[in-house]
Amino acid sequence: MxxxxxxxxxxxxxxxxxxxxxxxxxxxxxxxxxxxxxxxxxxxTPKIALDAVKNNTLTVLEYSRTEGSEVYREKLADYYAKHHINITAQDILVTTGGSEALSFTMGSIADNNDEIIIPEPFYANYNGFATAMGIKVVPVVSRIDDNFALPPIEEFEKLITARTKAILICNPGNPTGYLYSRDEIQKLAVIVKKHNLFLIADEVYREFTYDGKEHYSILQESGLDENAIMIDSVSKRYSMCGARIGCLVSKNKEVIKTALKFAQARLSPPTYAQIASEAALETPQxxxxxxxxxxxxxxxxxxxxxxxxxxxxxxxxxxxxxxxxxxxxxxxxxxxxxxxxxxxxxxxxxxxxxxxxxxxxxxxxxxxxxxxxxxxxxxxxxxxxxxxxxxxxxxxx
CATH class of the missing domain: 3.90.1150.10 (Aspartate Aminotransferase, domain 1)
Structure with a gap:
């Protein structure tokens, strides 16, 4: 057999x-x-997104661009600007969900047996993406007794080896709901720059922060342009899980250029879902x-x-x-x-x-x-x- x-x-x-x-x-x-x-x-789901699909006048459902519709990416850049993240459409690669963005990221920055450090517990599929790419997940434990706060930076440094390529966080966190503070992000920024690593942040829940707390993106941190890779998605933001539209965002041109090759291999993200996602950007506050x-x-x-x-x-x-x-x-x-x-x-x-x-x-x-x-x-x-x-x-x- x-x-x-x-x-x-x-x-x-x-x-x-x-x-x-x-x-x-x-x-x-x-x-x-x-x-x-x-x-x-x-x-x-916002009605404006559903109506955009129902009322479109397409006569041929064509491939979209590999990197996603230019108009959609430009509007995404405007959306991020409202959140104090200054990027251009060229810094964005539209993907089939945040899942594909994570896979493309791992494939672009790490080889077989390379390592990514992730505070645990973490989104379970990180294990799956890493396994598919031949990457080893190196966990650093956050504890329920500390409400899953960022482990001490010394704990990260103990785990860094010659094969370490990145630190990956989810902010706010799945499965913990933990929200990393600006101070915690800045501590991570120091360590990735010191050890020449990438800092990957899965920020798909950015809109949902509570008790007067605000989300601080890794792309808001100055001096991190070459290190920072952000993962995002429309799934939770607009209750559009079935659209399967996400994106990989980075000012590191080599990361985007490399991830684009993975994207070309899968041709393009879905057209109707991009139409819905573009319309969803008009959702009122x-x-x-x-x-x-x-x-x-x-x-x-x-x-x-x-x-x-x-x-x-x-x-x-x-x-x-x-x-x-x-x-x-x-x-x-x-x-x-x-x-x-x-x-x-x-x-x-x-x-x-x-x-x-x-x-x-x-x-x-x-x-x-x-x-x-x-x-x-x-x-x-x-x-x-x-x-x-x-x-x-x-x-x-």
């Missing part, structure tokens, strides 16, 4: 999606499943104000309800729409599967994302779950009640 590649065998399963078959079976068995496992907002207010309300309710459960420890998100909860159990993978297979409260159960898949260090996160508070408050309240009742029974198994 022909053999599967070593890379393919090492490719990690998604902790967010691997339990889908159990959820689907639960639904077939008549249960209602409340999805806390995936960051698919229930917020409505009131949309984001309302969305932020809703997420703050959901976050506060979720934390308040979770804190009523004995033995739970919770990270307090400052941005994005996720939190990590540490449960009084040993194996959250088993707990999550048991919820779907066996546990019901009045015909309902909950799907969560086991957090071990958001770590690269073996054994960490085994008693943690990630919760996405992308559902209405009634659903969140009901979901926490189900978790509370489930823990009473599960701990006694």
């Amino acid at each position: 022909p053999s599967i590649s070593k890379k393919g065998l090492e490719m990690p399963e998604s902790p967010i999606r691997k339990l889908v078959p159990f959820a689907e079976q639960a639904k077939k068995d008549g249960a209602k499943v409340i999805h806390l496992n995936i960051g698919q907002p229930d917020i409505k 009131s949309y984001f104000d309302d969305v932020k207010k809703e997420y703050v309300s959901r976050r506060n309710l979720l934390i308040e309800e979770l804190e009523k459960i004995d033995g739970i420890k919770i990270g307090h998100p400052q941005g994005a729409f996720y939190c990590i909860a540490e449960l009084p159990i040993e194996d959250s993978d088993d707990f999550a599967q048991w919820l779907l297979e066996e546990f019901r409260v009045e015909g309902e159960t909950v799907m969560v994302a086991p957090a071990a898949g958001f770590y690269a260090s073996e054994g960490l996160g085994k008693n943690q779950i990630r919760i996405a508070y992308v559902l209405d408050k009634d659903s969140l309240r009901k979901a926490v009640h189900i978790l509370k009742e489930a823990l009473k029974i599960y701990k006694g198994r």
Whole structure:
């Protein structure tokens, strides 16, 4: 029998999606499943974006430019200028989602067995992108007891080797909701310049910061033009996850030139999705104000309800729409599967994302779950009640 590649065998399963078959079976068995496992907002996509696709007059659905529509990239540059990020359309490469931007970035800056340092827990697919590119993820641990703040710079320096190519952060963070401060970004800027590394920032949640805090982009930091690579996406900003439009942004011309070669190999990003994304840039600020207010309300309710459960420890998100909860159990993978297979409260159960898949260090996160508070408050309240009742029974198994 022909053999599967070593890379393919090492490719990690998604902790967010691997339990889908159990959820689907639960639904077939008549249960209602409340999805806390995936960051698919229930917020409505801006009408202006949907109308742009519905009402366009295209007669031929052509390839777009490899780097993305010039008009769209120019409008993106204007959008970033409003956020104190001064770039040009030539600094932007439009991609098929932020995922492709991350893959192109890793492929452009690192070779087989090179290393990228990432504070963990981190977005689980970073592991997958790195595996696909033959890159080693070197984790530096951030802890729930510190609310997942940036680890001390000395911890980063201990991990830097001749094969280290970059430090990668998600700001605000998935799965923690942690928001890096200007001071933390500046500390990272010092270390990447000192060691001649790239600083990659996944900033897809930039609009969603809370409690009066503001997002500080790595592209706002002076003197970092050759080191900084920003990843962005329309998925969460406009509740357009299915559009699959993102971008890679850097003032480093060699990075853009190299990433463009990867982009040429996949031809072009999707045309209709770019039309929607371009139109979405006209979304009024009131949309984001309302969305932020809703997420703050959901976050506060979720934390308040979770804190009523004995033995739970919770990270307090400052941005994005996720939190990590540490449960009084040993194996959250088993707990999550048991919820779907066996546990019901009045015909309902909950799907969560086991957090071990958001770590690269073996054994960490085994008693943690990630919760996405992308559902209405009634659903969140009901979901926490189900978790509370489930823990009473599960701990006694």
